Amino acid sequence: MRYFLYPGCSMEADARFYLTSLEAVAGALDIELQELPDWNCCGATVASSVIGDAPAQVMALRNLGLAETSGGLDVVVGCSSCYMNLSQANRRFQKDPHFRALASESLAAGGMKYEGTVNVRFILEMLVNDVGYERIAARVKRPLKGLKVAGYVGCESVRVHPWEFDDPEQPVALDKLVEALGATPVPFPLKARCCGSSHNLPQTEIVTSCSRDILESAAAGEAQLMVTPCPMCQMNMDVYQSDVNKAHGTSFNIPVLFFTQLMAIAFDLAPSTYGLKANVVAPGPVLSKFGVTA
Amino acid sequence: MADANASPGRLKYDAGFAREVYGLENGSYLKQCMQCGVCAVSCATFKIMDYSPRRLFALIRAGRKEQAMKSNTMWMCTSCLMCKARCPRGIPIIDVMHDLKGLALKQGYVNYPQAALYEAFWKDLACRGKVFTGGVIKNYVLKRGLNNLPKIIGQQKDVGLKMLSHGRLPLLPPKAPKGKKQLMQMVKRAQELEQKGAK
Numbered sequence: 261m262r263y264f265l266y267p268g269c270s271m272e273a274d275a276r277f278y279l280t281s282l283e284a285v286a287g288a289l290d291i292e293l294q295e296l297p298d299w300n301c302c303g304a305t306v307a308s309s310v311i312g313d314a315p316a317q318v319m320a321l322r323n324l325g326l327a328e329t330s331g332g333l334d335v336v337v338g339c340s341s342c343y344m345n346l347s348q349a350n351r352r353f354q355k356d357p358h359f360r361a362l363a364s365e366s367l368a369a370g371g372m373k374y375e376g377t378v379n380v381r382f383i384l385e386m387l388v389n390d391v392g393y394e395r396i397a398a399r400v401k402r403p404l405k406g407l408k409v410a411g412y413v414g415c416e417s418v419r420v421h422p423w424e425f426d427d428p429e430q431p432v433a434l435d436k437l438v439e440a441l442g443a444t445p446v447p448f449p450l451k452a453r454c455c456g457s458s459h460n461l462p463q464t465e466i467v468t469s470c471s472r473d474i475l476e477s478a479a480a481g482e483a484q485l486m487v488t489p490c491p492m493c494q495m496n497m498d499v500y501q502s503d504v505n506k507a508h509g510t511s512f513n514i515p516v517l518f519f520t521q522l523m524a525i526a527f528d529l530a531p532s533t534y535g536l537k538a539n540v541v542a543p544g545p546v547l548s549k550f551g552v553t554a
Numbered sequence: 555m556a557d558a559n560a561s562p563g564r565l566k567y568d569a570g571f572a573r574e575v576y577g578l579e580n581g582s583y584l585k586q587c588m589q590c591g592v593c594a595v596s597c598a599t600f601k602i603m604d605y606s607p608r609r610l611f612a613l614i615r616a617g618r619k620e621q622a623m624k625s626n627t628m629w630m631c632t633s634c635l636m637c638k639a640r641c642p643r644g645i646p647i648i649d650v651m652h653d654l655k656g657l658a659l660k661q662g663y664v665n666y667p668q669a670a671l672y673e674a675f676w677k678d679l680a681c682r683g684k685v686f687t688g689g690v691i692k693n694y695v696l697k698r699g700l701n702n703l704p705k706i707i708g709q710q711k712d713v714g715l716k717m718l719s720h721g722r723l724p725l726l727p728p729k730a731p732k733g734k735k736q737l738m739q740m741v742k743r744a745q746e747l748e749q750k751g752a753k
Contacts, residue, residue: 269685274722298731300683305633309655310676313579315744322737344635362747369743370736419635428639454598454634458675461694462667464709466630470598499713499722538720 261390263381264327264335265293268342269301270491277535278338278491281520282383284533288399288524289391297330299323302345305458314359317349318366324350325367325374334379336386340416340490347380348420382417384489384519385425388433393440401528402550403442409522410448410483410514411435412474414493418452428452434519438487441526446481450474455496467496468507475504475512484546487519494518498540515543525552568617575614577752578653586643587611593637593647599630607637607647610654623661628654629668670697683734686727 271279286293300322301307307316323346327335337343352359354376367374387396411434413426422428429452435445453474456467475497478486488494498516505511517539524533525547536543536554544554575581587608594606604625605613613622631651638647659669674693679685695703717723731737 269728272684272728273687273724274717276722298733300731300734300737301679301685303679304675304685305652306672306675307679308649308652309672310659311741311745312656312748313649313652314748315741318740318744319737322733322740326733341633344633358751362744362751365747366740366744370733370738370740372736372740415632415634415636419639422639429636454632454636456598457632457634458671459599459630459632459668460713461691461710462671466599466602499716502716503713538722540716540720 261290262292262294262333263386264296264330264333266296266299266302266323266335266337266342266346268337268339268491269304270339274495275339275491275518277538278494278518278520280535281518281524281533282338284529285520285523285527288527288529289387289395291391293336294333296323296327296335298326302342304341304345314362315366316345317352317359318363320345320349321353321363321367321374322370322372324353324378324380325372327378328374329372332377334381334386336381336383338383338489339492340382340414341492343380343382344416344420347382350376350378350380351421382425382489384417384433384437388437389425393436396437396523397440397442400441400526402526404522404526404550405442407443407546407550408446408482408484409438409443410446410478410481410486411438411451411519412448412478412486412488412493412497412516413452414488414490415452415454417489434487434489437519438522441522443522443526446478446483448478448481448483450477453477455490455493457492457496460496460500464500464503465507467500468504471496471500472504472508472510475501475510475514478514479512483514485522485543486514486516487522488516489519501541513541515539515541515546517543525550568619571617571619571622572615575654575657578650578657579748579752580646580649580653583645583650584611584614586645587615588643590642592640592642596636596640598632598634598636603627603630607631607651611650622654623658623663624665626666627651628658629666667698670694673697680738682727682730683737684728684730687723688725689727 303316413431418431419428426433438445456470459466591608610627628651633648677693678689
């Protein structure tokens with residue numbers, strides 16, 4: 261199985277360890293991920309407000325044009341926001357003739373042609389549908405028996421095309437994946453609630469308030485650990501967790517891992533691929549009984 | 555509820571503003587709103603919004619430009635898509651919010667720090683084709699003005715140090731795509747075409 265990987269800006273910076281663990285896990289599952297050559301930023305949730313919706317979508321489409329001319333492999337995306345922008349622009353290009361004309365002419369202004377043939381895939385969806393829970397479970401060498409995990413899916417990846425892959429409000433795929441690793445997914449009603457997103461810089465209290473509710477929901481289910489597929493969610497739950505405690509007088513101490521880190525651990529891959537040093541809330545105490553040192 | 559002070563005094567109806575908003579890329583969807591309020595109860599930041607999306611749409615349709623544009627509603631939206639997924643009329647509410655943020659930026663309603671972040675983010679993206687956290691923060695601090703610097707440092711110092719010590723804050727920008735110039739040509743053409751189409 262071969263794919264293009266669209267890493268997005270966060271996998272080159274604050275979420276580098278997402279990329280490291282993802283590449284290791286992909287290798288263990290015989291998936292070949294090739295970085296999309298010369299990719300550019302998807303625009304995040306910001307570009308459409310500053311330059312307009314259609315121009316921002318054209319920006320996202322340049323990536324798919326590159327994918328099409330470089331072999332047309334499916335483009336796998338790990339970040340919720342990148343996934344939303346790339347797949348939404350693609351869908352609009354395929355279905356809206358007016359936009360297609362505008363986008364084609366705009367891409368041509370930069371010497372590019374796109375026919376709309378590329379598929380955009382969210383990493384979790386690709387793993388679940390193309391590899392499957394059984395094959396993932398079969399690869400597990402270190403079953404995480406007894407580990408209680410809150411699967412925090414976040415917002416955009418399940419809601420940009422509601423019901424196509426998972427339930428937009430109470431998704432199950434991540435929980436089933438956690439189960440395949442031998443761990444126990446806990447009841448977690450706020451698993452698809454917003455983390456507060458980019459308010460972390462301009463108005464931190466919004467993020468600490470959103471994160472408090474979500475951490476509380478995970479703690480109520482007795483989660484020892486949280487996993488997520490989204491760099492923004494990971495940052496707001498993990499890096500800002502002590503700010504949550506400070507602002508709200510709570511005492512949360514829940515490590516927040518990318519789900520690929522947990523997969524790498526369960527697959528018993530080389531410890532250097534886990535990237536646990538990047539996690540701010542120390543996962544060591546929870547993982548030590550599985551022989552993992554962070 | 556804040557609803558009590560929604561309509562002080564006599565209402566002056568200004569259809570011009572509603573038409574202005576309907577002319578935005580996703581603005582005409584507002585006509586479909588039936589004021590059910592599902593967006594309000596779905597919203598992650600509803601509690602801190604001046605007006606829920608439903609009420610903001612009502613204000614726009616009633617021509618209350620200043621009230622609508624000076625409100626924090628669109629700036630509080632995190633694009634989490636819960637309202638869009640649930641709206642019974644199929645209004646892409648977050649896309650409408652993006653348009654309203656764009657209108658606010660164009661017309662100088664930029665008093666919220668989020669507006670500064672958006673401009674800072676775009677400035678960085680436009681110059682390198684990717685986003686570099688350090689660049690965004692630099693632009694943001696400059697936009698917010700030096701008098702806000704102590705506050706920003708006070709809020710972000712701990713987080714910044716944690717990011718640094720856990721190897722999550724690169725000090726050098728990422729490698730820009732080779733096609734950066736072409737990318738910006740595409741964006742420029744799209745903006746021209748979009749403006750031509752809107753007229």
